[in-house]
Amino acid sequence: MEFGIWLFGFFEVSMRHVITLLVENEFGVLTRVAGLFSGRGFNIESLCVAETLDPTVSTMTIVTRGDDQILEQVLKQLNKLISVIKVVDLIEKDFVEREMVLVKVSATPETREEILRVVDIFRGKVIDVGAKTYTIEVTGDEKKIDALLALLKPLGIKELVRTGRVAMIRGSKITTEPGI
Amino acid sequence: MKKTGSQIIVECLKKEGVDLIFNYPGGAVLPLFDELQSAPFRQVLVRHEQAAVHAADGYARATGKVGVVIVTSGPGATNTVTGIATAFMDSIPIVVMTGQVPTLLIGNDAFQEADIIGITRPCTKHNYLVKDIKDLARILKEAFYVARSGRPGPVLIDLPKDTLVNSTEFKYPDKVFIRGYQPTYEGHLGQIQRAVKLMLKSKKPVLYVGGGIISSNASKELTLFAEKLGIPVTMTLMGLGSFPGNHSLSLGMLGMHGTYLANMAVMESDLLIAIGSRFDDRVTGKIESFAPQAKIIHIDIDPTSISKNVRVDLPIVGDCKRILSKILSLLEEEDIDSFKAGLDKWHHQIEKFKAIHNMNYEQKEIIKPQYVIEKIFELTKGDAIISTEVGQNQMWTAQYFPFLKPRTLLTSGGLGTMGYGLPAAMGAQAAYPNKLVIDISGDGSFQMNSQELATLVQYQMPVKVVILNNGYLGMVRQWQEFFYGKRYASSCLEGTSPDFVKLAEAYGAVGLRANKPEEVLPILKKAFSIPEPVIIDFVVDPEENVYPMVPAGEPLNQMRLV
Numbered sequence: 001m002e003f004g005i006w007l008f009g010f011f012e013v014s015m016r017h018v019i020t021l022l023v024e025n026e027f028g029v030l031t032r033v034a035g036l037f038s039g040r041g042f043n044i045e046s047l048c049v050a051e052t053l054d055p056t057v058s059t060m061t062i063v064t065r066g067d068d069q070i071l072e073q074v075l076k077q078l079n080k081l082i083s084v085i086k087v088v089d090l091i092e093k094d095f096v097e098r099e100m101v102l103v104k105v106s107a108t109p110e111t112r113e114e115i116l117r118v119v120d121i122f123r124g125k126v127i128d129v130g131a132k133t134y135t136i137e138v139t140g141d142e143k144k145i146d147a148l149l150a151l152l153k154p155l156g157i158k159e160l161v162r163t164g165r166v167a168m169i170r171g172s173k174i175t176t177e178p179g180i
Numbered sequence: 181m182k183k184t185g186s187q188i189i190v191e192c193l194k195k196e197g198v199d200l201i202f203n204y205p206g207g208a209v210l211p212l213f214d215e216l217q218s219a220p221f222r223q224v225l226v227r228h229e230q231a232a233v234h235a236a237d238g239y240a241r242a243t244g245k246v247g248v249v250i251v252t253s254g255p256g257a258t259n260t261v262t263g264i265a266t267a268f269m270d271s272i273p274i275v276v277m278t279g280q281v282p283t284l285l286i287g288n289d290a291f292q293e294a295d296i297i298g299i300t301r302p303c304t305k306h307n308y309l310v311k312d313i314k315d316l317a318r319i320l321k322e323a324f325y326v327a328r329s330g331r332p333g334p335v336l337i338d339l340p341k342d343t344l345v346n347s348t349e350f351k352y353p354d355k356v357f358i359r360g361y362q363p364t365y366e367g368h369l370g371q372i373q374r375a376v377k378l379m380l381k382s383k384k385p386v387l388y389v390g391g392g393i394i395s396s397n398a399s400k401e402l403t404l405f406a407e408k409l410g411i412p413v414t415m416t417l418m419g420l421g422s423f424p425g426n427h428s429l430s431l432g433m434l435g436m437h438g439t440y441l442a443n444m445a446v447m448e449s450d451l452l453i454a455i456g457s458r459f460d461d462r463v464t465g466k467i468e469s470f471a472p473q474a475k476i477i478h479i480d481i482d483p484t485s486i487s488k489n490v491r492v493d494l495p496i497v498g499d500c501k502r503i504l505s506k507i508l509s510l511l512e513e514e515d516i517d518s519f520k521a522g523l524d525k526w527h528h529q530i531e532k533f534k535a536i537h538n539m540n541y542e543q544k545e546i547i548k549p550q551y552v553i554e555k556i557f558e559l560t561k562g563d564a565i566i567s568t569e570v571g572q573n574q575m576w577t578a579q580y581f582p583f584l585k586p587r588t589l590l591t592s593g594g595l596g597t598m599g600y601g602l603p604a605a606m607g608a609q610a611a612y613p614n615k616l617v618i619d620i621s622g623d624g625s626f627q628m629n630s631q632e633l634a635t636l637v638q639y640q641m642p643v644k645v646v647i648l649n650n651g652y653l654g655m656v657r658q659w660q661e662f663f664y665g666k667r668y669a670s671s672c673l674e675g676t677s678p679d680f681v682k683l684a685e686a687y688g689a690v691g692l693r694a695n696k697p698e699e700v701l702p703i704l705k706k707a708f709s710i711p712e713p714v715i716i717d718f719v720v721d722p723e724e725n726v727y728p729m730v731p732a733g734e735p736l737n738q739m740r741l742v
Contacts, residue, residue, distance in 0.1 A: 076484040085360040
């Protein structure tokens with residue numbers, strides 16, 4: 001399965017980029033950033049935003065897809081926004097990333113065992129049980145989540161919610177440091 | 181010392197050196213207008229909020245200072261949107277203050293409420309909603325700083341009514357520091373050095389300059405630089421006046437309606453030095469075929485303009501004036517005489533282009549619009565501030581009036597807003613009461629903001645409005661003639677426009693009319709000598725076209741010349 005997913009990714013023309021933004025924690029900033037993407041015709045695949053240690057600053061993690069020239073424009077336009085303090089394109093750095101997904105899966109007497117086995121392999125948790133469903137919570141990087149969903153699909157996914165990816169640079173350096 | 185929000189605003193405007201405000205009152209801003217009544221600023225009450233913004237825009241273009249507008253909430257605010265978008269597209273520094281319903285009513289569909297912050301987010305450089313009166317002074321200082329620094333642009337401040345009435349301790353901040361906004365002014369020295377080397381290796385260089393030269397007040401440096409190396413200069417519509425239009429090195433404007441020699445020079449050049457310009461689609465024509473043999477150096481203060489449409493070989497981010505000064509000082513140490521001599525062949529080639537086609541038109545018994553513009557230049561010798569409307573009138577002005585100095589042309593380039601010319605002329609006249617200010621207009625465009633005649637008369641502003649009256653929406657008609665088989669759909673105004681002379685008189689201005697070519701010069705002389713606002717209705721050839729024309733999407737060297 002995982003091999004199959006990797007092969008599919010190989011044929012994609014444009015690269016997925018993970019962009020981390022440090023922004024002023026004020027109302028309207030999310031709209032500004034989102035508006036910039038929509039106004040220029042770029043698609044936001046996922047977006048995650050929350051406060052940082054400094055309550056006046058929020059971190060926004062955006063995943064977008066596009067070729068390098070388009071992406072260069074996106075990054076420059078983001079930098080231009082007055083509410084945006086820093087823009088980092090993580091694709092060029094070593095980074096760790098995580099995403100959480102909640103999946104509601106059909107659970108029949110025949111498939112129950114299989115589902116629990118998959119959950120165990122992916123180090124997930126069953127957080128809810130229905131008469132005919134299990135709700136599963138899994139955290140991991142993009143490849144792991146995609147692999148999990150590929151395995152659960154034939155078993156019957158009824159509902160799915162993802163948080164979008166958050167990411168951080170590896171090592172001791174922090175995103176606000178100059179030189180990053 | 182405790183002050184109300186309205187008092188704080190007046191104090192802040194004083195500290196920013198504001199001396200003129202274009203405004204229109206309303207319920208939400210009554211407290212502010214009450215304070216303005218006794219404030220030391222000159223105030224111009226317009227007749228439509230859109231005109232207030234265009235006037236502030238014209239004021240800013242003519243003086244280089246930040247234009248200021250104060251209007252009310254709801255429809256007053258939404259009426260400013262076109263003007264704000266116009267200033268945004270041309271990077272003009274203005275601060276627009278709009279009233280807003282009290283903070284507790286925001287979002288409740290209150291009377292005269294509009295989400296102007298949401299509406300203007302994409303067309304302002306930045307905007308602010310002042311929810312807490314403690315932020316008011318800081319926001320005002322920031323707004324002016326943002327408007328005038330880096331790449332200038334319009335800034336909007338939304339003022340809820342309770343903020344205007346509440347009180348707080350007033351302290352004007354000494355400094356502005358916005359951590360997300362640090363424009364780059366000094367160009368990278370290494371890049372500048374590389375650029376100089378590239379220039380000195382070129383055989384067919386062209387300088388392609390735009391509005392950035394004017395924003396940066398870099399005309400002197402540009403002229404010195406062009407003359408020092410003997411490089412021919414072409415200007416965009418926004419760059420007209422940055423380099424003297426009658427200079428021997430001037431190629432005229434380039435682009436869709438640019439001169440033959442400017443377009444051909446760009447297409448044949450081996451080095452394009454772009455300063456303060458942004459490779460707009462009206463300039464490049466078919467992008468893939470633009471300047472095919474040229475390496476491109478791009479100097480601009482806005483990094484997003486660089487390599488946006490056209491990949492450039494040597495980008496330098498920074499302020500034109502500083503970078504040009506640096507280039508001039510680097511050139512002191514180079515041998516430029518042999519370089520200059522090496523350009524002789526290039527100059528000869530350009531002379532040949534000029535011989536093939538130079539701006540011309542056929543004079544007949546009916547007045548030709550180009551003739552009117554030539555006579556205006558002849559009479560003023562370029563010593564006037566000219567505003568234009570949009571369309572054929574705008575293009576003929578750009579082609580037939582050689583702008584000699586910066587800040588003498590006020591035109592809506594990026595957005596192309598009809599109705600811009602009259603209020604912009606008003607703004608410039610308010611800035612310079614003793615200068616000759618002329619609005620070159622069409623019969624269609626004039627009617628978009630003709631109500632401002634009342635403002636001109638109220639404040640005794642002696643603007644001269646030249647209407648090139650052809651009974652059509654000229655540029656639309658031209659496109660319909662070329663590309664839509666002469667099907668003039670909704671572009672004919674003949675017989676439906678008011679008698680402009682009577683209209684002028686109804687407002688209390690002077691109205692004049694010319695029907696024949698021999699009447700043109702005398703009537704212009706008469707109009708320029710009357711110390712009042714004057715409308716001159718020139719009845720011109722209805723089907724005259726703007727040439728050259730590069731059809732949309734064609735390469736620059738595919739110009740239609742007849």
